[in-house]
Amino acid sequence: MKNIIKEIQDALAVLSIPEKAEFFPRFFKTGKGEYGEGDLFLGVKVPDQRSVAKEYYSKINLKDLSSLIASEYHEHRLTAIFILVSKFEKTKDLEEKEQVVQFYLNHLPYINNWDIVDSSCYKILGRYAFENQKEHLLRELSESEEMWHKRIAVVGTMHYIKKGSFDFTKEFVTRNLKHPHDLMHKANGWLLREMGNKNEGALISYLNLYYKEMPRTCLRYAIEKLDEDLRQDYLKGRI
Structure with a gap:
């Protein structure tokens, strides 16, 4: 588990843009009393997160994905959501779809900003x-x-x-x-x-x-x- 999670985190870290890491906390209202209070950002653009998700969605299982979606970093959670959407859309098996849905419902506390909600x-x-x-x-x-x-x-x-x-x-x-x-x-x-x-x-x-x-x-x-x-x-x- 640690290896696949670390691979994804490292892949995102490489794509980090310092200017974005500085801008995103203001854009997503992370100040005291704001809707995104306390959220942390690496500074990775959404298309890059989607690319990482595309590479790893078939390599990571739901148990391991639980660790990624619980991260304090916004891009880790959003990438986890992109992976989850791919898992849902790529399978035709109803049981697998139900497992994805249950995972989603079980992890609602981490689906906690408008882009993470709206993407999934x-x-x-x-x-x-x-x-x-x-x-x-x-x-x-x-x-x-x-x-x-x-x-x-x-x-x-x-x-x-x-x-x-x-x-x-x-x-x-x-x-x-x-x-x-x-x-x-x-x-x-x-x-x-x-x-x-x-x-x-x-x-x-x-x-x-x-x-x-x-x-x-x-x-x-x-x-x-x-x-x-x-x-x-x-x-x-x-x-």
């Missing part, structure tokens, strides 16, 4: 829930008090949107419409916008019910792709 939740949990009618997995996270769990739930419905199913997106957005953190406002607006890309009528019907209650950031994200006149009507409350 709909590709693993959302797809699994859709294909196996396990929506309760997402719903339970949506009802959690933990913000990252709520974001996993709503972004996890991206897979449903891609398949033309919108009910769970609307349910989870509505439940957490007035969440106090703007990371939820952005996630909710993003998923509504994706729903609109798939079916503009479905977005407009939802907006007409709730747009006056939405935080401004959520609304702006949701209406980004609409006709400009219609956007202004929503922004100025004329509907």
Whole structure:
């Protein structure tokens, strides 16, 4: 185990860029009281992390991956997530998929920043829930008090949107419409916008019910792709 973990860590260390290591803590809000408080960074770009994950996903097992995803370094955790997504997508065996899903759920404390959430939740949990009618997995996270769990739930419905199913997106957005953190406002607006890309009528019907209650950031994200006149009507409350 130590050898494969060390290989991955060494591969990432070689790709470290000092300027990025200095910039990322500010970008990911790691200061006291911020959402990424205490997170540490090596300074490795995402494409490089994906390359490392591509090289090692078939070489490392889930037991060993548990050590990597628990790292205090952000890039170790994100690379572990890229590996996990590859393991899920590359296998056709349902039992193996279920093992990946259980691993994901067992390691939620380490899926603790928006990029780690957004890179994985709909590709693993959302797809699994859709294909196996396990929506309760997402719903339970949506009802959690933990913000990252709520974001996993709503972004996890991206897979449903891609398949033309919108009910769970609307349910989870509505439940957490007035969440106090703007990371939820952005996630909710993003998923509504994706729903609109798939079916503009479905977005407009939802907006007409709730747009006056939405935080401004959520609304702006949701209406980004609409006709400009219609956007202004929503922004100025004329509907």
